[in-house]
Amino acid sequence: MTNRTSSADVLDPAQRREDALAGYDVLGNAPQRELQALVDIAAQVCAVPRAAINLITASHQHQIATTGFDASICAREDSMCAAVLQHTHRVVVPDASLDVRFRENPFVTGVLGTVRFYASAPLTTPDGVIIGRLCVFDSQPRALDEAQEQALVAIAERVVDVLELRLRTHELEDSLAALTETRDELHRSNEALSVFAGQVSHDLRTPLTAIMASTEMLGQQPAVAGDEWSERLVATAFRSATRMAGMIEQILAHARVGAELHRSDTDLDEVLSSVLEDLDPTLTARSATVTTGALPTLPADAQQLYSVLLNLVSNAVKYARPGVAPVIEISAVRVSDSWRISVRDNGIGISTADRERVFGLFNRVETSVDGSGIGLATVKRIIEAHGGSIGISSVDGPGTDVWFELPARLPDHDEHDGYDGLGAD
Numbered sequence: 001m002t003n004r005t006s007s008a009d010v011l012d013p014a015q016r017r018e019d020a021l022a023g024y025d026v027l028g029n030a031p032q033r034e035l036q037a038l039v040d041i042a043a044q045v046c047a048v049p050r051a052a053i054n055l056i057t058a059s060h061q062h063q064i065a066t067t068g069f070d071a072s073i074c075a076r077e078d079s080m081c082a083a084v085l086q087h088t089h090r091v092v093v094p095d096a097s098l099d100v101r102f103r104e105n106p107f108v109t110g111v112l113g114t115v116r117f118y119a120s121a122p123l124t125t126p127d128g129v130i131i132g133r134l135c136v137f138d139s140q141p142r143a144l145d146e147a148q149e150q151a152l153v154a155i156a157e158r159v160v161d162v163l164e165l166r167l168r169t170h171e172l173e174d175s176l177a178a179l180t181e182t183r184d185e186l187h188r189s190n191e192a193l194s195v196f197a198g199q200v201s202h203d204l205r206t207p208l209t210a211i212m213a214s215t216e217m218l219g220q221q222p223a224v225a226g227d228e229w230s231e232r233l234v235a236t237a238f239r240s241a242t243r244m245a246g247m248i249e250q251i252l253a254h255a256r257v258g259a260e261l262h263r264s265d266t267d268l269d270e271v272l273s274s275v276l277e278d279l280d281p282t283l284t285a286r287s288a289t290v291t292t293g294a295l296p297t298l299p300a301d302a303q304q305l306y307s308v309l310l311n312l313v314s315n316a317v318k319y320a321r322p323g324v325a326p327v328i329e330i331s332a333v334r335v336s337d338s339w340r341i342s343v344r345d346n347g348i349g350i351s352t353a354d355r356e357r358v359f360g361l362f363n364r365v366e367t368s369v370d371g372s373g374i375g376l377a378t379v380k381r382i383i384e385a386h387g388g389s390i391g392i393s394s395v396d397g398p399g400t401d402v403w404f405e406l407p408a409r410l411p412d413h414d415e416h417d418g419y420d421g422l423g424a425d
Contacts, residue, residue, distance in 0.1 A: 013086070013129070013130075014058060016127075016129045017056070017057075017129055017130065017131050018057065018058060020125050020127065020129045020131050021055060021057060021131055023167065024131075024163050024166070024167055025167075025170070026055065026064060026163055026166070027055065027057075027062050027064070032065065034162045035053055035064060035065035035159065035162060036065050036067075038053070038065070038134075038155055038158055038159055038162065039051045039052065039053055039065045039066060039067050039134070040067050041155060042067070042134060042136055042151075042152060042155045043067040043068065043136055045148055045151045045152070045155070046119065046136040046144055046148050046151075046152060047142075047148075048117065048136045048137060048138045048142070049067075049068045049138060050066070050067060050068035050069055050136065050137050050138065051066065051067040051068065051134070051135065051136040051137075052065070052066045052067070052069075052071070052134075052135055053065045053066075053123070053132065053134055053159055054079065054081045054132045054133055054134075054135060055123070055131055055132035056076060056079065056081060056082050056085055056131070056132045056133075057076070058076070059075070059076055060073050060074065060075060060076055061073065061074050061075075061076055061078075061079035061081060061082060061132075062132075074112070078105070078106050078107065078112060080096070080102055080105055080107055080108075080115065080118055080120075080135070080137075081120055081132065081133040081135055083101050083102065083105070084101065084120065084133070085122075085130060085132070085133065086130060087122065088122060088124070088130070089121075089122070089153075090119065090120065090121045090122075090149055090152060090153050091118075091119065091120050091121075091133075092118075092119040092143070092144055092149060093117070093118045093119065094116075094117060094141050094142060094143050095116050095117070095141040096108045096115050096116055096117070096118045097116060102115075102118065113139075114139050115137045115138075115139065116137075116138060116139055116140055116141045116142075117137055117138040117139075117140060117141055117142040117143075118135065118136075118137045119135065119136050119137070119144055119149070119152060120133040120134060120135035120136070120152075121133060121134050121152045121153040121155070121156035122156060123156055123159055123160055124156075124157075124160065125160060125164075126160075126164065133156070134152065134155060134156040134159055136152065208241060208245055209245075211237075211241050212238060212241045212242065212245065215234055215237050215238040215241060216238060218234050219231065219234040219235060219238065262301050262303075263299045263300055263301055263386075263410065264299070264300075264302065265297050265298075265299065266297060266298050266299070266300040266301070266302040266305060267295075267297045268295035268296060268297070268298065268305065268309075268332070268341065269292075269294070269295045271302055271305050271306050271309060272292060272295060272309055272330065274306060275306060275309045275310045275313055276290060276313070278310070279310070279313060279314065279317070282314070282317055283317065283326075286317050286320065286325065286326055287325040287326075288316075288317050288320075288325060288326040288327070288328060289325065289326070289327045289328065290313070290328045290329075290330065291327075291328070291329050291330070292329075292330045292331070293330065293331040293332060294332065295330070295332045295341065296332055296334075296339045296408070298339060298406050298407075298408065299407070299409060299410045300386055300406060301382075301386070304382045304385075304386075305382070307378070307379070307382060308379050308382050308383065308404065309330075309343070311375045311376065311378070311379050312343040312379065312402055313328060313330075313343060314375075315375065315376070315402075316328045316343060316345035316347060316400070319345075319347040319348050319400070320345070320346075320347045320348070321346070321347055321348055321398060324346065326345060326346065326347065327345065327346045328343065328344070328345050329342075329343075329344045329345075330342070330343050330344075331344075334408070335405060337407060337408050337409070338388070338405040338406060338407055338408055339405065339406055339408055340403050340404070340405045341403065341404055341405075341406070342393075342401055342402070342403045343401075343402050343403070344395065344399060344400070344401040344402075345399050345400055346397070346398055346399040347398065347399055347400060348398070349395070349398050349399055349400050350392055350400050352394070355391070355392040358376050358392070359376050359377060359379075359380040359390065379404075383404045383405075383406065386406050386407070387406070387407050388404055388405050388406040388407065389404065389405050390402070390403065390404040390405075391403060391404075
């Protein structure tokens with residue numbers, strides 16, 4: 001049980017008890033069936049006609065379950081259990097009319113009852129707060145043997161277990177409701193982001209296309225083509241507009257990630273082959289070497305994993321060390337119920353401090369190389385949309401080892417999204 005009284009060491013017992021009872025929210029809301037079963041067992045084990053679970057507040061005794069009579073509420077000063085509330089052990093009284101603690105009590109004198117035999121055990125929370133007692137009683141004097149007394153204590157402990165279970169259930173229900181609300185809000189936010197990004201992309205692309213066309217035409221004019229300074233200025237404007245168009249497309253792609261996955265048996269060897277084929281001019285120009293191990297077949301969206309591998313291999317080439325030909329190693333290893341895919345290079349590397357930050361949108365750590373800071377953020381969204389994870393590991397010597405893990409098979413509740421295989425084992 002969590003500590004619901006953060007200043008328990010300075011609160012008096014009465015306040016701690018009130019806080020515990022408020023936390024259980026049991027007065028008037030008791031789990032009747034479970035508690036009724038326990039109080040019935042207590043009466044049977046002790047061979048008495050009456051038993052009760054009594055919770056004590058600052059002013060009243062609340063009977064939340066009873067056997068042999070109807071539950072009620074009485075003033076605290078009239079309660080027999082309140083008289084021994086702070087006793088941390090069982091209390092057994094063969095004849096209450098002869099006990100100084102009870103002989104003037106209205107439940108003994110005949111005003112409210114004619115109790116003679118009385119026995120009780122404390123209801124103690126895991127925080128050590130006594131919130132009441134489980135009691136058994138009779139109008140005739142009697143005694144309990146040792147086994148009955150121990151059973152009474154054990155049943156009292158089970159009463160608290162029931163209250164704790166009820167509390168935990170409510171906490172879990174509240175947490176689940178909060179998580180569900182957060183998930184739904186995230187889904188709404190993602191949808192809104194996709195719509196917003198699509199609208200912005202459309203609104204920006206139209207004038208940007210006009211700018212690019214006008215700039216290209218301007219660069220072809222004799223007055224510009226014949227002037228070195230003007231030609232360079234127009235070329236710079238055209239390149240800037242082209243980069244902006246690329247960034248708009250990247251932002252739109254980032255916003256749409258995870259909106260809808262089309263999973264099927266996806267052979268990563270085939271996906272990587274397509275990536276390397278498309279990057280062949282760049283790899284050749286940079287004298288890059290790419291070695292690959294056997295890659296698995298996964299339940300995934302092939303097009304989105306193409307984007308992941310394209311981005312990671314492109315980065316491995318882009319962030320090579322000056323004067324050093326890129327060497328890229330791509331491998332896979334089974335990790336429990338997932339596959340870990342690793343893209344390792346011999347480039348400039350990423351510092352330990354930046355390994356989490358680089359996956360944030362628009363975050364970049366190497367300013368000497370052109371980049372938008374969108375690519376790795378999009379990769380992260382794709383992997384997480386597939387239920388996977390991504391990170392960067394340390395390597396011996398220069399370079400970077402970017403890895404991502406994806407489930408080897410879909411959980412049962414994801415079967416609706418289009419995947420009907422088991423993946424690679």
